[in-house]
Amino acid sequence: MRRLELAVALVVALACGAVSAARGETADLVISGGIVVTVDAKFSVFSPGAIAVKDGRILAVGPAAEVSARYSARNRYDATGKLVIPGLVNTHTHAAMTLLRGLADDLPLDRWLTEHIFPAEAKNVSPGFVYDGTLLAALEMIEGGTTTFADMYYFESDAARAVDKAGLRAVLGETFIDFPVPDHKDLAETLAFMKSFAKRWKGNSRIIPAVAPHAPYTCSKETLTAARDFAQSERLPILIHVAETRKELSDAHEKWRKTPVSYLASIGFFDKPPSGERLPIVLAHGVWMDPSDRALIGQYGLSLSHNPESNMKLSSGIADVAAWEKEGLLWGLGTDGPAGSNNDLSMFEAMDFAGKLAKVKTEDPTVLPARELLAAATREGARALGLGAKTGSLEAGKQADIVAVYTQTAHEEPFEDVYSTLVYSTKTADVTDVWVDGKRLLANRRCVTLDEKSVLDAAVKWRKKVHASLAVAAKRTKK
Numbered sequence: 001m002r003r004l005e006l007a008v009a010l011v012v013a014l015a016c017g018a019v020s021a022a023r024g025e026t027a028d029l030v031i032s033g034g035i036v037v038t039v040d041a042k043f044s045v046f047s048p049g050a051i052a053v054k055d056g057r058i059l060a061v062g063p064a065a066e067v068s069a070r071y072s073a074r075n076r077y078d079a080t081g082k083l084v085i086p087g088l089v090n091t092h093t094h095a096a097m098t099l100l101r102g103l104a105d106d107l108p109l110d111r112w113l114t115e116h117i118f119p120a121e122a123k124n125v126s127p128g129f130v131y132d133g134t135l136l137a138a139l140e141m142i143e144g145g146t147t148t149f150a151d152m153y154y155f156e157s158d159a160a161r162a163v164d165k166a167g168l169r170a171v172l173g174e175t176f177i178d179f180p181v182p183d184h185k186d187l188a189e190t191l192a193f194m195k196s197f198a199k200r201w202k203g204n205s206r207i208i209p210a211v212a213p214h215a216p217y218t219c220s221k222e223t224l225t226a227a228r229d230f231a232q233s234e235r236l237p238i239l240i241h242v243a244e245t246r247k248e249l250s251d252a253h254e255k256w257r258k259t260p261v262s263y264l265a266s267i268g269f270f271d272k273p274p275s276g277e278r279l280p281i282v283l284a285h286g287v288w289m290d291p292s293d294r295a296l297i298g299q300y301g302l303s304l305s306h307n308p309e310s311n312m313k314l315s316s317g318i319a320d321v322a323a324w325e326k327e328g329l330l331w332g333l334g335t336d337g338p339a340g341s342n343n344d345l346s347m348f349e350a351m352d353f354a355g356k357l358a359k360v361k362t363e364d365p366t367v368l369p370a371r372e373l374l375a376a377a378t379r380e381g382a383r384a385l386g387l388g389a390k391t392g393s394l395e396a397g398k399q400a401d402i403v404a405v406y407t408q409t410a411h412e413e414p415f416e417d418v419y420s421t422l423v424y425s426t427k428t429a430d431v432t433d434v435w436v437d438g439k440r441l442l443a444n445r446r447c448v449t450l451d452e453k454s455v456l457d458a459a460v461k462w463r464k465k466v467h468a469s470l471a472v473a474a475k476r477t478k479k
Contacts, residue, residue, distance in 0.1 A: 025059070027052040027071040029438060031402065032064045034079025037418050038394040039086050039378045043371055045418060051084065053400040056437035061394050077433070081408050083418055083426075085374070086393050087147025087169075087401035087436065088347040089381030092239070092284040092305035092334030095151045095159060096125070096133030098140065099462045100339035109245055109314045112340050121154075123469040124462070125182040130155040131162050132458040137338065138166035139455050140345045142447050144428035145403040147436045148392075150282065150305070150334070150385055152212040152239050154183045157197045160207045167441045167449045169401065171385050172201070173212025173239035176227045178220050187223055191230060198234050206437065208237065208386075215241040216260045217248055221267050232273035237280040237386055240264075243293065244285035245316045261286075261293040270300040280386035284334065285310075286324075287317040294327055303330040303384035306376070308353040310336030313343075322358045322367040332381025333373075351377050351423045370419035400438035406430050 029052070036049025038061055050067035052059040060067050097117075104116035130153065141149060148169040151159055156174040163170045174194050175181065184190040198209045211231040213219045219227070231238045243249060243260045256263045261283075264270060272278050283297070284305040297304065306321050324331050333350045336342045351373045358368040382392025391401045405426055407415065412430070415421040434442035441449050 025052075025071050027054045027059055027073045029053040029075045029077065029400075029435075030068060030071055030073040031077045031079050031084060031404070032068055034082040034084045034404065035418060036061060036079075036084045036394060037086075037374070037422070039375055040393045040395050043375075048080075049084065051394060051400070051402065053402075053435075053438045056400055056439070058394060058396050058398050058400050060396050077404075079404050081406065082432065083405040083407055083422065084394070085145075085403050085405060085422065086378040087391065087403050087434065088145050088377050089332060089385065089387075089392060090141065090146050090149040090334055090345065090347055090350075091282060091303075091332035091381045091384050092150055092152070092307055092336055093137070093345060094153050094337030094339070095137035095149065095162075095345075096130040096153050096155075097337040097339035098136040098345075099124075099129060099133040099459060100466065101343055102340070103466070104340050105313075105343075107314075107340070109316060109341075110247065112314065117339065120466055120470060121182065124466050125154055127155045127158040129462060131158040132455075132462060134159040134162035135166065135450060135455050136459045137345060138162055138168055139447055139450050139452060140338075141168065142166065142434055142441050142449070143431065143445070144346050144348070145405065145431040145434060146345065146347050147401040147403065147434060147441075148382065148385070148387065150210070150239055152214070152241075152284075154181055156209070157200055160197075160201050160204075160209075163207055164204075165449065167206075167436050167439055169206045169387075169391065169399075169436055171208045171210050171237055171239070171387075173210035173237075176211065176213040176223050177218050178223055179218075187226055190223075191226065194230055198236065202234065202236075209234075210237040210239050212239040215244070215248070216263055217251060224264070224269050225267060228269050228271075231279060235273075235277075235279060237282065239282050239284065241285060242283040243288040244311075245314075246288055249288040259288075259290065259293050261289055261296055265296050265300070270296070270302060280384070282384055284336075285316065285319065287311055287319045289320070291323075294323065294329060297329050298327065301330075303332070305334040305384065306331055306354055307334045307336040307342075308350060308357050310334075310341040312353065312357070314341055318357050318361045320361065321354065322362050322364070325368060325372065330380065330384050331376060332384040333377045346428050347377050348422070348426050348428055355423060370417070370423040373423045374419050400435055402435045403431055404433040406432050 032050035035047040038044045048064040050064040052071040150171040152173040156172040213227040252260045286304045335345045379392040412425045
């Protein structure tokens with residue numbers, strides 16, 4: 001009997017060795033069984049497909065049988081019944097403003113900012129506020145399948161700490177603006193803060209410091225050019241709001257006799273650095289641009305962030321994204337901040353609204369088909385942020401930023417087209433699992449890098465503090 005057991009064990013060992021030898025290569029993770037939507041240049045789809053991952057990078061993507069035969073793996077994930085897509089890329093938000101969510105709604109942008117947001121920020125924004133608010137945003141983004149985002153706010157070094165803890169990828173823009181704000185009072189302090197921020201985080205594999213002059217109407221020429229010069233000297237991206245509202249456009253014509261885009265071009269804001277290497281410059285909104293503005297965008301190799309829900313909620317207008325696409329401009333999708341200009345960070349909603357708004361504006365149901373919208377939320381968004389070689393599609397050599405989406409739901413089944421389903425039917429709640437750099441951040445709809453209860457408890461405490469600070473201010477005003 002003992003000899004028989006030994007013989008069986010030997011046969012099993014030899015068989016396992018033969019399988020391992022046949023597979024040839026070892027991966028840390030193989031995801032297989034679902035429909036893999038790569039969003040590569042050919043829009044390749046593998047059903048069933050598989051992805052092999054090692055050391056945070058994608059080794060191979062292809063038919064499940066081929067990948068599974070080629071790679072053995074320490075961990076396997078069964079994606080049967082799911083769509084496997086690249087991590088979503090949010091090209092514009094203000095993450096920490098989750099703590100101001102719903103504070104003021106149904107107002108035009110100028111009143112929303114000056115009467116509510118700026119006063120609340122002046123009394124509450126601190127390193128702790130930004131850290132906790134960014135953790136809340138990170139939790140929402142992870143649960144909704146966003147793996148990369150671009151941020152514009154204050155105390156961005158503390159936002160970076162939160163991003164690092166959550167495991168996300170981010171381009172974090174420290175705000176330049178021409179009035180005192182919580183983390184700096186003037187341009188000199190801004191530059192000093194920016195220098196410290198860049199020194200601390202530059203070179204991080206997932207966190208990219210950026211320069212973020214707020215807008216042409218809140219930054220002088222001196223501030224804008226100082227921001228540009230710093231970005232060029234440190235080789236950092238630039239994030240800026242441009243041409244968001246009709247008022248901004250009319251004020252620009254009155255002040256400079258130019259559009260906001262042409263004004264920035266005229267002061268050299270878009271010029272290449274002395275090295276000649278163009279750095280990412282991302283213009284958020286771009287609602288009020290004419291053909292000459294769009295020509296400048298193309299001429300200077302700039303990128304655009306389209307924020308359809310914010311543009312609708314603040315009644316800013318409808319950006320002519322169909323023209324952007326037709327003219328070959330580089331653009332991605334964003335949610336904007338979650339404090340009145342949108343109220344959530346869902347990139348699935350951003351895709352849905354972007355497509356429908358474009359169709360309404362042009363009265364053409366064929367513009368911006370679903371697969372182009374998914375590309376804008378993944379591959380093109382990554383390219384817009386200067387991260388196209390690293391993320392945005394499921395291809396060998398790129399970082400393993402991957403999302404699994406459950407599709408066996410009443411609002412998705414039955415489906416014919418993966419792109420249509422993802423853009424017009426899928427909700428954030430359908431996301432079940434998320435990986436960044438091959439590390440699992442969401443497992444079976446539970447965030448494994450953050451303590452959900454602690455994050456939510458902190459958010460409730462901050463809201464009480466915000467209310468109390470505004471109530472005190474209101475009493476002083478009455479006196």
